[in-house]
Amino acid sequence: MRVALADDSALFRNGLTLLLDGAGVQVGIQAGDGDELLARLARCPAEQWPDVVILDIRMPPTFSDEGLVVAERLKRAHPALGVLLLSTYALTGYAGRLFGTHAGGLGYLLKDRVDDVDALTDALERVAAGRLAIDEEIVAGLLAHRRKASELEILSARERSVVALMAEGRSNQGIGARLNLSPKTIENHIASIFAKLGLSNTSDDNRRVLAVVAWLRATIPAG
Amino acid sequence: MARDDLAAAGPVARRRGSRPPWGLAGAAGVVTAALALAAQWPAVRPDPAYAAVNAAVAVGFVVTGVATSREESFAQLSVPLVEAGVLWGLGWIGVWNTGILPLLAYESGALFWIVIGLGMLRYPRGLVRQQRERSLITLSVVALPVSSFILAAVSRPAWYGYDAGVIWPALWPNRDLFNLLRGITVASFVVVTVWFATEMRARLAALYPLQRQVIAPVVIALIIAAVVSTACSLTLIAPGGGTLSLAYLPSSIALLIVPAAFVSVGMRRRGTRDRMVRLLARQARPTTIESVRAVLREALRDPTVDVVLDGGTGPDGGTGPDGGTGPDGGTGPDGGERFALPVRAGDGSPLGRVIVHPSMARDRALVEIAVAATGPALENVRLREQLRDQLDELHASRFRLVEHGMRERRRMERDLHDGAQQRLLALSARLSLARAATQDPDTLAALALARDELRTALKELRELARGIHPPVLSQAGLVAAVEALCESLPLEVRLDLAGYDHPERDRPERDRPERDRPERDQAEHDQAEHDKLPDSAAGAVLARRRPNQTTETAAYLTIQEALANAVAHADATTATVVVRQEGETLLVRIDDDGKGGAAPSPAGGLIGAADWVGSLGGEFHVDSPAGGGTRIIARIPCE
Numbered sequence: 043m044r045v046a047l048a049d050d051s052a053l054f055r056n057g058l059t060l061l062l063d064g065a066g067v068q069v070g071i072q073a074g075d076g077d078e079l080l081a082r083l084a085r086c087p088a089e090q091w092p093d094v095v096i097l098d099i100r101m102p103p104t105f106s107d108e109g110l111v112v113a114e115r116l117k118r119a120h121p122a123l124g125v126l127l128l129s130t131y132a133l134t135g136y137a138g139r140l141f142g143t144h145a146g147g148l149g150y151l152l153k154d155r156v157d158d159v160d161a162l163t164d165a166l167e168r169v170a171a172g173r174l175a176i177d178e179e180i181v182a183g184l185l186a187h188r189r190k191a192s193e194l195e196i197l198s199a200r201e202r203s204v205v206a207l208m209a210e211g212r213s214n215q216g217i218g219a220r221l222n223l224s225p226k227t228i229e230n231h232i233a234s235i236f237a238k239l240g241l242s243n244t245s246d247d248n249r250r251v252l253a254v255v256a257w258l259r260a261t262i263p264a265g
Numbered sequence: 266m267a268r269d270d271l272a273a274a275g276p277v278a279r280r281r282g283s284r285p286p287w288g289l290a291g292a293a294g295v296v297t298a299a300l301a302l303a304a305q306w307p308a309v310r311p312d313p314a315y316a317a318v319n320a321a322v323a324v325g326f327v328v329t330g331v332a333t334s335r336e337e338s339f340a341q342l343s344v345p346l347v348e349a350g351v352l353w354g355l356g357w358i359g360v361w362n363t364g365i366l367p368l369l370a371y372e373s374g375a376l377f378w379i380v381i382g383l384g385m386l387r388y389p390r391g392l393v394r395q396q397r398e399r400s401l402i403t404l405s406v407v408a409l410p411v412s413s414f415i416l417a418a419v420s421r422p423a424w425y426g427y428d429a430g431v432i433w434p435a436l437w438p439n440r441d442l443f444n445l446l447r448g449i450t451v452a453s454f455v456v457v458t459v460w461f462a463t464e465m466r467a468r469l470a471a472l473y474p475l476q477r478q479v480i481a482p483v484v485i486a487l488i489i490a491a492v493v494s495t496a497c498s499l500t501l502i503a504p505g506g507g508t509l510s511l512a513y514l515p516s517s518i519a520l521l522i523v524p525a526a527f528v529s530v531g532m533r534r535r536g537t538r539d540r541m542v543r544l545l546a547r548q549a550r551p552t553t554i555e556s557v558r559a560v561l562r563e564a565l566r567d568p569t570v571d572v573v574l575d576g577g578t579g580p581d582g583g584t585g586p587d588g589g590t591g592p593d594g595g596t597g598p599d600g601g602e603r604f605a606l607p608v609r610a611g612d613g614s615p616l617g618r619v620i621v622h623p624s625m626a627r628d629r630a631l632v633e634i635a636v637a638a639t640g641p642a643l644e645n646v647r648l649r650e651q652l653r654d655q656l657d658e659l660h661a662s663r664f665r666l667v668e669h670g671m672r673e674r675r676r677m678e679r680d681l682h683d684g685a686q687q688r689l690l691a692l693s694a695r696l697s698l699a700r701a702a703t704q705d706p707d708t709l710a711a712l713a714l715a716r717d718e719l720r721t722a723l724k725e726l727r728e729l730a731r732g733i734h735p736p737v738l739s740q741a742g743l744v745a746a747v748e749a750l751c752e753s754l755p756l757e758v759r760l761d762l763a764g765y766d767h768p769e770r771d772r773p774e775r776d777r778p779e780r781d782r783p784e785r786d787q788a789e790h791d792q793a794e795h796d797k798l799p800d801s802a803a804g805a806v807l808a809r810r811r812p813n814q815t816t817e818t819a820a821y822l823t824i825q826e827a828l829a830n831a832v833a834h835a836d837a838t839t840a841t842v843v844v845r846q847e848g849e850t851l852l853v854r855i856d857d858d859g860k861g862g863a864a865p866s867p868a869g870g871l872i873g874a875a876d877w878v879g880s881l882g883g884e885f886h887v888d889s890p891a892g893g894g895t896r897i898i899a900r901i902p903c904e
Contacts, residue, residue, distance in 0.1 A: 057694035130686055133740065133745065156690060157719065157720065159698070
């Protein structure tokens with residue numbers, strides 16, 4: 043796998059590059075801010091094109107949400123390109139804004155996850171495959187947010203946990219293992235969620251994404 | 266004349282010399298009354314009232330003349346007034362009907378007009394210089410004393426009702442010639458009267474209101490008297506004789522206006538002092554330079570009067586005495602030139618200046634009153650302005666301190682984020698690299714412990730940074746920050762932030778530094794770059810402005826402390842947070858359903874929030890009746 047990395051902290055960039063190199067992920071492009079990244083991507087030959095772009099959210103020049111702005115541009119221009127956002131803080135509003143407009147190939151992790159190379163590569167693979175990867179802490183924040191929203195009443199508590207785990211990008215088996223339920227029970231819950239959210243009979247993987255997206259859209263005011 | 270000594274002398278020093286010489290005036294009046302009555306004696310018994318009026322005119326002129334002799338603005342009229350009073354008294358001596366007296370009366374009557382008319386023409390500029398004025402005076406002398414003497418020469422005393430035995434220069438008595446010359450004389454007198462009226466009308470316009478108030482009635486009285494006299498001399502063949510002709514009574518009564526006009530000025534001056542004191546006492550508090558100016562203008566009845574504070578602190582401070590900025594109401598035909606009179610404080614230090622029309626500066630008595638009454642009021646104004654300036658400076662420095670503090674906190678949070686946090690995260694990445702590189706269980710266990718420690722360190726560091734300044738506030742704005750805050754509280758919070766620019770449409774751009782400048786804190790509050798966006802980001806951003814970070818931080822702190830109070834002290838279960846933009850202020854209102862009784866205690870968080878808001882020039886109210894929930898309202902200015 044090949045990735046491009048934009049983060050204004052050279053220290054963190056080097057640490058992450060070393061870690062990814064060790065895990066067999068090639069960091070082809072490194073940049074200190076969004077502009078530099080976009081410029082390098084523009085000059086990048088097709089055979090060097092990354093599978094995933096890793097973006098720090100807080101970068102120069104405003105140190106607010108540059109990474110998010112760059113992610114939106116990239117997703118618009120290259121829908122197939124995976125984008126993994128990194129953030130020091132769990133800012134649920136950003137997640138809602140991002141996942142509310144783009145269906146797949148997106149991830150949002152806390153930078154703390156660099157202490158778990160497996161979780162990191164797992165998220166990169168999911169994003170590269172066009173799926174979602176959301177940090178569990180961010181999901182917890184979204185859930186807490188959701189808890190106060192009346193629309194959530196249509197899902198049961200159990201179903202909400204299932205959606206939350208789906209949002210983290212877990213498989214039925216992974217969810218079942220987490221909740222100590224059989225995969226069959228999880229399937230039933232998921233079918234019930236799909237029905238309640240009014241999702242039509244499309245491919246299962248896509249419906250999972252749509253379920254999460256629908257949930258996130260209902261949660262966060264659209265941008 | 267008065268410019269230098271008025272400017273140099275203080276109000277107290279100038280009091281000397283302006284008091285009218287009442288004793289002398291009274292004595293002169295008694296003498297004049299005796300002489301006037303003596304002159305009319307044969308007519309006093311049959312016509313006492315008429316004689317009294319005539320005497321009163323003479324006395325009035327003389328007393329007024331003496332009384333105004335030390336008066337800056339009217340001293341020039343003093344001598345003509347006395348002379349005219351004496352001549353008026355003599356003008357009635359013809360009633361003795363004997364010897365030289367009828368001729369004396371005859372010529373006195375003519376000279377009266379010359380003396381008073383000339384006096385008026387010389388006022389207030391002194392010598393008569395213009396050719397036109399000289400022609401008028403020449404014509405007056407020809408029309409009155411000269412022609413009256415000629416008339417006497419071609420007439421007999423009997424034609425005037427006098428005894429044939431009186432001394433009379435009857436050189437060539439001729440009835441036809443007399444009538445012809447008399448017609449010419451009367452016509453000349455009419456011309457002189459009209460000319461005089463025209464001349465005086467032009468002069469009146471150049472006088473300042475107080476002078477005009479005196480001179481206008483005098484001129485009108487003289488013209489009325491002249492017209493009446495002309496009419497009498499035309500219609501009556503025998504105006505004199507042994508009795509007083511009633512036809513001249515209106516003329517005498519009209520002339521009584523002259524002393525009355527001067528009396529009214531004296532009363533007016535007295536009244537001006539009282540009025541200024543009253544107006545100054547009655548005016549709306551606080552005393553301002555504008556209110557003092559309005560009082561001066563009302564008291565002096567002159568809209569061109571101005572007053573300025575020295576020292577350049579007031580709105581008019583620093584304007585020159587030439588009155589370049591003084592409102593010239595158009596009543597000053599001399600142009601913009603103004604006269605500045607220094608006003609001094611009780612300790613003698615210069616306070617300001619009263620700026621008046623140059624002609625008014627001559628009215629010492631009035632100007633003294635104005636300047637003296639203005640002093641304490643101006644002192645008050647200056648004190649208030651100094652106080653206000655100090656208070657403004659205090660507010661400004663408090664604001665700067667608070668803003669600096671908030672900026673420092675933002676900078677510290679960012680330094681933590683960019684420094685220690687990234688360094689620890691990089692360390693974390695290297696640890697997991699090490700973990701992947703080893704299979705040794707002991708090493709793995711040690712690394713796992715290290716990772717746990719690192720996680721705790723990162724968490725604590727994050728909490729610390731959040732406490733210094735919530736990063737979400739700078740990163741995503743107030744709405745996101747409040748939402749995040751509410752998520753962490755065990756409280757049902759209803760957020761009403763619709764009246765506030767949502768950060769989703771309105772991302773923070775305040776702290777954008779210049780792109781070629783790497784030092785962030787230096788450029789942090791550089792507002793110039795706010796509307797520019799890097800090309801790469803421009804597409805996704807709608808550049809709507811939102812209140813600056815200082816305002817947002819104060820709002821956030823208010824909400825944070827209010828909700829913390831609701832949770833920790835009020836046992837509330839639900840709360841409502843309203844944030845709304847109201848013009849130039851940001852309204853923040855937090856209601857909870859707790860037990861109430863909250864008050865900003867010195868050590869509490871509420872007082873901290875109140876201080877933040879107050880130092881930004883905002884308002885902070887806590888309404889918390891026991892058992893009735895708590896409502897906290899903050900209004901924070903948004904620059």
